[in-house]
Amino acid sequence: MHELSIVQSIVSIAENEAAKVKAARVEEIELEIGCLATVEVEALRFAWEYGVKETLLENAAMHIKRIDGRARCIVCGSEFFVQELFDPCPDCNSHSVSILNGQELRIKSMIVT
Ligand SMILES: [Zn+2]
Numbered sequence: 776m777h778e779l780s781i782v783q784s785i786v787s788i789a790e791n792e793a794a795k796v797k798a799a800r801v802e803e804i805e806l807e808i809g810c811l812a813t814v815e816v817e818a819l820r821f822a823w824e825y826g827v828k829e830t831l832l833e834n835a836a837m838h839i840k841r842i843d844g845r846a847r848c849i850v851c852g853s854e855f856f857v858q859e860l861f862d863p864c865p866d867c868n869s870h871s872v873s874i875l876n877g878q879e880l881r882i883k884s885m886i887v888t
Pocket of ligand 1: 866867869
């Protein structure tokens with residue numbers, strides 16, 4: 776499952792960070808996931824249960840912050856919210872848009888002890 780490998784890479788990044796400060800465990804972790812990121816949040820939560828077993832994150836409270844998709848049209852310069860990666864510009868209908876936000880998939884913060 777795609778989401779399990781995402782969880783595993785989050786765990787390994789978080790464990791590396793925790794090791795730097797010699798933390799025994801991660802209490803809390805906040806993830807930022809853009810609405811355009813190719814990840815299913817429900818599947819991620821499900822995969823999380825398995826992925827964190829026997830790691831420093833086993834009992835960590837996990838929070839997910841969603842980031843809205845936002846793009847700028849390269850043709851007319853208009854900025855707009857996007858639901859899907861290939862949505863056209865609502866003003867001029869161009870598909871030449873650059874994504875500003877929404878593809879994030881990262882650890883925003885963690886609390887370790
Ligand atoms: Zn446009």
